[in-house]
Amino acid sequence: SQTIHQWPATLVQPVGSPLSLECTVEGTSNPNLYWYRQAAGRGLQLLFYSVGIGQISSEVPQNLSASRPQDRQFILSSKKLLLSDSGFYLCAYTQTSGTLPDTQYFGPGTRLTVL
């Protein structure tokens, strides 16, 4: 079976500090991977998605970046955090099955507080 992990679970960082959030998927190959942010009391905003190693598409301009160094590893980074980066970060994956969009499965999330 497939599973998705995220760490850390919670993080408190000062403004201006760097960030690295990690997401890994087990039990499937060549998944599509996604990073979402959920600000307090709001819906989900897609930040990045990746269809393969080294392939990253950005949905919104921001001071965050993403990388996919391995097939089942997706990393969200920042060089200098802003207060507005606070939120709940969710990683998700889909199994690639032909050309049809498939169900997204979400990780447990990382709660980031920037002070």
Next chain:
Amino acid sequence: GDSVTQMEGPVTLSEEAFLTINCTYTATGYPSLFWYVQYPGEGLQLLLKATKADDKGSNKGFEATYRKETTSFHLEKGSVQVSDSAVYFCALTTDSWGKLQFGAGTQVVVTP
């Protein structure tokens, strides 16, 4: 562009009451439709989905029917429990990359 509109919450109801959460969508093409649930402090879990018109998704007593003529995918449950308290998200995808467009979410609070 594609969009999803959900009824605003919070929705507060008593245990064993009937729950309906309205969801309508705008999309080019033929979307797949989803309901996700988020329990406090957790990630999202797929609740149910439908991939074509008139399909009914169901899970854990929840149901939703894909209505192309009204572009709707309303979520229903006949008798809610306290454990159903959560935020519910309606979503769609028409993208071959599987990117989801989410509604704003509806918080449901069930009291004993």
